[in-house]
Amino acid sequence: MTSENMLPQLAGTILDEEAPLTLAELTRACAAHAELIIELVEEGVLAPVGREPHRWRFTGAHLRRARVALHLQRDLGVNLAGAALALQLLDEVEALRARLRAMGGD
Amino acid sequence: MEFKDYYQIMGVKRDATQDEIKRAYRQLARKYHPDVSKQADAEARFKELGEAYEVLKDPEKRAAYDQLGANWKAGQDFRPPPDWKEGFEFSGGDFAGGDAAGFSDFFESLYGRGSRPGHGSRAPFHAQGEDRHARVLIDLEDAYTGTTRSITLRVPEVDAQGRVATREHTLNVTIPRGIRAGQHIRLAGQGAPGIGQGKPGDLYLEVEFRPHARYRVEERDVYLDLPVAPWEAALGTTAKVASPNGIVELKIPADSAAGRKLRLKGRGIPGNPPGDLYVVLHIALPSAKTEAARAFYRNMAEQFKSFDPRAKLGV
Numbered sequence: 346m347t348s349e350n351m352l353p354q355l356a357g358t359i360l361d362e363e364a365p366l367t368l369a370e371l372t373r374a375c376a377a378h379a380e381l382i383i384e385l386v387e388e389g390v391l392a393p394v395g396r397e398p399h400r401w402r403f404t405g406a407h408l409r410r411a412r413v414a415l416h417l418q419r420d421l422g423v424n425l426a427g428a429a430l431a432l433q434l435l436d437e438v439e440a441l442r443a444r445l446r447a448m449g450g451d
Numbered sequence: 452m453e454f455k456d457y458y459q460i461m462g463v464k465r466d467a468t469q470d471e472i473k474r475a476y477r478q479l480a481r482k483y484h485p486d487v488s489k490q491a492d493a494e495a496r497f498k499e500l501g502e503a504y505e506v507l508k509d510p511e512k513r514a515a516y517d518q519l520g521a522n523w524k525a526g527q528d529f530r531p532p533p534d535w536k537e538g539f540e541f542s543g544g545d546f547a548g549g550d551a552a553g554f555s556d557f558f559e560s561l562y563g564r565g566s567r568p569g570h571g572s573r574a575p576f577h578a579q580g581e582d583r584h585a586r587v588l589i590d591l592e593d594a595y596t597g598t599t600r601s602i603t604l605r606v607p608e609v610d611a612q613g614r615v616a617t618r619e620h621t622l623n624v625t626i627p628r629g630i631r632a633g634q635h636i637r638l639a640g641q642g643a644p645g646i647g648q649g650k651p652g653d654l655y656l657e658v659e660f661r662p663h664a665r666y667r668v669e670e671r672d673v674y675l676d677l678p679v680a681p682w683e684a685a686l687g688t689t690a691k692v693a694s695p696n697g698i699v700e701l702k703i704p705a706d707s708a709a710g711r712k713l714r715l716k717g718r719g720i721p722g723n724p725p726g727d728l729y730v731v732l733h734i735a736l737p738s739a740k741t742e743a744a745r746a747f748y749r750n751m752a753e754q755f756k757s758f759d760p761r762a763k764l765g766v
Contacts, residue, residue, distance in 0.1 A: 354599065356625040357638040357656070364637075374582045374655055405635030409657065412584070413486045420480055420501075435487065446667060447674065 365394070365402035375411050382411060390414050390429045452556045454529035457503035457516060465521060469508065476504045502554050512562060531560050577647035586657045587636075589626055591666055591673065594720050595696040597628035602656070606643065624656065629722040632660045632668060666695060671726025672719045678735040679703060694718050694728050701730060709734045 358364045372379045383398060385391045391411060393401035403411075413435075414428040423431065458465050461475045482488060483496040490496070506512045523529065587600050606620045622641060630636075635655050642652025660668060667674040677692060687705030691698055694715065701713060711732045719726020739745050 352601070352621060352623040354623050354625055355638055355641065356627070357636040357654075359627065359630065360635040360637055360655075373579075374584075374653070376581060405657070406633060408635055408655065409633065416486050417484070420484055420497075422477065431487070443667075443669070 360405035360408065362394075362404065365404055366408065368393075368398050368401050368403075371403045371408060371411060374408055375415055377411075377415055381415065384425055385411055385414055385429075388425050388429045390425075390432060452529055452560060454523045454525060454527040455499075455503070455555060455557045456523065456525035457506050459525055460499050460503040461507060463507075465517070467507075469510070472504070472507045476500065476508070499555075502558050505554070506558070506562070515561070529557060529560075578645060578649045580643035580645040580649060580652035582652040582655060583642040584655045584657065586659055587624070587626070588659050588661050589630070591660050591663050591668060591720075592695050593626060594630050594660070595628065597630075598626045600624050600626055604654075622654075626658065629720060629725075630658050631671060631720055631722075632658060634658050665693070668720070671722060671724075672729060673726060674729045674731060676733050677701075677730045678733045679707075681734055681736065684709070684732060684734055692730055703732070707732055 360366060366374065368379060368382060372382050375382065379398075382391070386393060386398075386401070391403065391407050393403050393407060395401045410432060414425070414432055417423055417428040417431055418425065458467070461472060461479065463471055463475045467475070479500050480497065483490070483493045483500060485494040485497055488497075506516050519532070583604065585602060585604060587602060589598060589600065601621055601623050603619055603621045605617045610616060622638070624636070624638065626636070635657050638654040638656065640651045641654035644651050665675060673695060675692065675694070677690065679688070679690065683690070683703060684707045685705065687707070688703050690701050690703055692701045692715075696718070699715065699718070701715065703713070709732060713730045713732070715728040715730065717725045718728035737744060739748055
């Protein structure tokens with residue numbers, strides 16, 4: 346612990362509505378091409394605030410969704426529509442799991 | 452180092468065709484994909500699978516692996532044979548997901564480490580470092596107070612010869628009060644180092660809460676199940692409730708039914724606005740093991756003759 350305590354304390358920014366990511370930042374963070382992110386928006390996987398691509402603003406939740414969609418594409422060989430479907434089903438499974446936990450069934 | 456049986460990992464025979472290997476990979480990848488699977492060891496299994504597929508999908512690498520012979524067992528102590536790599540030329544740098552740094556020592560001893568794009572070019576090359584991602588687990592209580600986490604990352608570095616080596620890099624990160632599960636903290640300049648004069652990338656930390664024995668969290672709101680005795684629910688009482696930020700006295704109104712939700716405004720995860728704490732009532736029945744208790748329940752049945760708990764079930 347002692348050596349860790351010597352390290353400087355880093356404070357980052359929380360990605361939320363007040364500190365969102367631009368398309369360029371999200372593209373970099375996903376190590377993807379902007380075209381792919383634009384396709385994700387067109388496919389309805391990501392719903393950023395803002396009308397035109399240069400005004401789009403993304404949150405941490407978008408970052409997560411984008412990365413999962415890109416991982417599924419890369420690792421499982423599904424296309425974007427397939428990844429979108431998988432994400433939607435994963436959301437539903439997660440919501441059901443949360444209800445199960447709330448009912449004490451987990 | 453330990454020998455890895457790539458055929459066993461992929462669940463295929465040693466004479467499997469390339470098509471069979473691809474099918475096995477797809478099937479197992481869907482099963483163990485860390486974004487899909489909830490299995491505790493999914494990430495490790497998926498990584499192992501990726502490594503096995505990296506070797507078996509490539510006829511060159513597979514042929515070299517097969518040359519080690521079929522007598523090796525998984526986990527056996529392994530050293531590459533002295534004549535290893537003679538007659539084989541591995542292209543390198545073309546690893547799945549560009550994540551060769553994540554492969555095992557066993558893999559690296561056979562096929563080397565990946566080399567970075569840009570290596571070997573004479574012209575000065577500058578590029579911003581990659582952004583990196585990590586997850587950080589905290590307790591719900593930490594979101595009420597804020598906390599510090601030290602995070603250790605394996606950072607790939609390119610040396611003067613263009614080889615990639617990994618180094619451990621520890622960061623002390625402030626997790627602010629009011630953080631919620633699923634939120635991301637961005638640490639500018641803490642990603643992978645840049646190439647040439649390029650700036651380093653950023654580090655993104657995704658925050659997750661450890662599952663809690665007592666509380667459930669939905670966004671900013673926190674839920675707690677509170678057992679009460681039948682007479683407490685019927686007559687009302689004041690109960691001590693352990694909220695994540697201290698003990699509070701909660702007034703339970705008379706004639707409360709099981710499942711009733713009582714809201715403690717602003718006692719959820721702090722923020723602007725803060726979340727609420729919901730206390731959900733559960734009726735705990737005293738056991739009927741003694742004759743006195745059974746007599747009491749019989750008396751209750753007498754007193755509540757018209758009470759039908761299944762009135763709504765229509766039977």
